[in-house]
Amino acid sequence: MQLKKILTASAVALGLTTVSAFAEYPERPINMVIPYGAGGATDISARTIAEPLGEAVGQPLVMSNITGAGGATGSVAVQNAQPDGYTMLFARVGSHTVNPAMKATLPYTLDDFRFVTVYEINPVACAVNPSSGIESMDDLIAKVKEGGVSYSSSGVGSLLHLAGAMVLRQFGIEDPLTQATHIPLKGGGAAATAVLNGTATFICTNSSALASFVANDQLKVLMVTTKEPVVGFDAPTANDLGKPALNQLVGWTGIAGPDGLPDDVAAKWGEWMAEATADEKFLEQMTARGSIIQLMNPEEANAFIQQQYETFRALVDELGMRIEG
């Protein structure tokens, strides 16, 4: 133990010298936390932007997947990190609007983070199994009124969970929680498979997660929630169906730091993101997956997230979906 004391003491002395010599940000690699598992939508998006972003930053970006609890574990890791700009988070719709709206016991709120950007929007699409005989949203709603309809999600508090309820509510179902059954599965892949094998009736999720099934005619798309049609998805938009309120229901990916992030750091991120999202290869890769690249500065990002959060929160309160325990 004596040895450790000496080492600690000398290390403290060393540490003081290194901290006082604080150079211009960023002087060392930046740790980028991805709160979801590798291979998921957030992970792919993060690793795609890491390349042009790393060039813009001029320092390596170290990508760390910290998974668990629907993005909460990784988010908390960043919430508790030093607000020095060396630990940043890839925030996602699930971890930063759906979860805060639905979970009372979540260990963080939106105020614990400072958003520097939102750069990607994912349209949401609703799909059914082609053998179900459901051809349109009207068919689906008629079926819900008969009873026995279920929808799959990648877990409680995921975008898919909220999306199913929100779509049904918008189409005039009084109480979507009891008139349709929510079947939570482990992960987005399992949720799509559940519709394929008839475990669930329909699914509302990011269009990119459905693209290959739709291309193979294994799933039939009923609707997309954006204003504009989505390439490869032969289905009406929410506006075509007269439900513009559903435009709020989109997925997004952004970057956030802990709450106390200094202004100059946030400003730097704004510049870097502008440079990174202009990259041709990045744009091509992202749009090929069905994402819409839409760069927001810190103010726009905050306003966008806040508005989506309030929409979701109102729906959660109206339907009594809030998780208290």
Added chain:
Amino acid sequence: MSFTDSLMAGLSVVGHIEAFLALAVGVAIGVIGGAIPGMSATMAVALTLPFTFSMQPITGILLLLGVYKGGIFGGSIPAILIKTPGTPASSATILDGYPMAEKGEAGRALGMALWASCTADVISNLSLIVFAGWLASFALSFGPPEFFTLILFSLTIIAGVSGDSLLRGALSAMLGLLLATVGLDLVYGTNRFTFGDPNLMGGLNFIAVLIGLFAIPEVLAMAWHPTAHLGKARSLGNEWVTFADYRRCFKSIVRGSLIGVFMGSIPGIGAAPSAFLSYSEARRNSPNKLNFGKGEVEGVAASEAGNNGVAGATLIPLLALGVPGDVITAIIIGAFMIHGLQPGPMMFVLNVDIIYGLFIGLIVSSIFLFFIGSAAIRGFKYVADIPKRILMPAVLVLCIYGVYAVNNNIFDVGVMFVMGWVGYFMMRYHIPAAPFLIAFILGPLLEDNFRQAMLMSGSNWTILFRGPITWFFWAATALTVIAIVRLAMSNTRNRRLVGNAGDDS
């Protein structure tokens, strides 16, 4: 897509030097990892996993499969030489391998272990290629009720890995099931045993639990008795296995391989029971019945065929259903998901190139195993020279790095340490660790699929009996439970008879 197209697509993803290099490196890591007692094939795979994150999917998965196959063979080296199975799967190899080593026939035993392993490997891989596609087309009919019955059936097989006491195995399984409840509830998203800690909300990290349960108890046992290992290795002997030996044992090897394929294709059984079953079948049918247990080369052949036959076949449920057959394939499933591949029926549609690439790689892996295994047998004595009291701290440090790297979370290192103490306690109380792990994996699946089935049907129990698949697994479960209970009862009766006889004398 025709078979040739698929094959060409597969070749295009594995037909480069990195893939084969990864496979060879994997087999080598596996043989060495499996050969170090307390390291085991499972841990070797778990520790290799983080290195695959940055690789191409097929390269990473072939690396892991190489480690898996190498590890299952590698376990037989210390089993034969120092009576310590490098992996649980090689426990049966001890029965005849160690007596052979005592007779100075260690080289012959090791050689036979290698030949039997490679033969079984080939048979197992061929079964995978022939049956996996067929299973995949039928696997889509597996909804929550089918999975529930399948997993229920798989849980009964815990009895096969419980070792000498069924009840202690059951206790171990209960511990695993209880720990697996930590985290957020699937249906309502509420907290269960999380104590408000966000690190616990995601549940306990499986790899941290696994390494804690297997590797750390060895580190602690070393602290309890630092000199227990001294003076236990011996020379290889000059005699090498002959082709005549191989021909004599060929029937047992093929039988063992088929047992391995059958046991491997059913999730949750694993290699150790398969090796024991193969061994006992070989003994029942061999003309040298009486020599078994006293250094019979056919016994080594049968055990090794039994455990290596499992290696390829566990990939059948993994690829066709997305269900891990044992602990190692559970880790390999993680590797698939990390690369965005969802093992299951859709993989045969969406990732045909990967599937056929894997098939090609697997066939090649048997050849690699043969050459690398031969080299390892000759080189092993040098590895064995590392003083164990330096080796174990190194293993501890390796575990800390490995567990951290899985989820970039220091909390998981703590989980590993705590599980290490749990594992050490279980070791002292002779509670087998394997049921714990199988239960830890299958428990949440059982609960989730049960609740999903109930949600689907509006809490109507009859959905659990909705079709021939569920009926089949219900019947299989009932038969297995009856067999286990009868076996356990006759065992206790025998033990009491032996005990009473001991009192009389």
Added chain:
Amino acid sequence: MTNRSIQLQLGIGACIAAVFLVLAAIPTWVSAPSNVSNIILSPLFWPYTLGTITALVGLALIAAGFREPETDEPLNEPIEDPQNAWLRLVGAAIIMVATMLLLPRLGMVWTCMLCFVAMAFLYRTRHPVAAVICAVIVPLVLYAFFAHVAGVAIPQGHFVRLP
């Protein structure tokens, strides 16, 4: 410890654990929403089921323990210095706790070096010099591999950073 005493101790332990789970742990630390439609869907259903089965296994272990013939055969190999062995186990526990405390502060490389040396000396290794050399090299090699080959953000601590 004989086979019989192990069975009895484990059985009693399992029963106590089960009672604790059912009466205290599950009601306190498992929260269930008030609007659960069906008891079998409640988050409490599965933990209670497990608690009950644990109690049954415990009772079966006790019963099996009583049916077991009494022998003097100990299950674990006896060792020469039980008292020191216990001390070494406590030492291992202290090393692990210290490792956990130091990891976020000192960083993984330095902590692992200390941990390696402490563990090797706890085992009273016959090769102290080799142990110290390995203690320096192994964490460094692992760091180089994990940080630069596998691209993992190995914790660096507040003090001395490695490239």
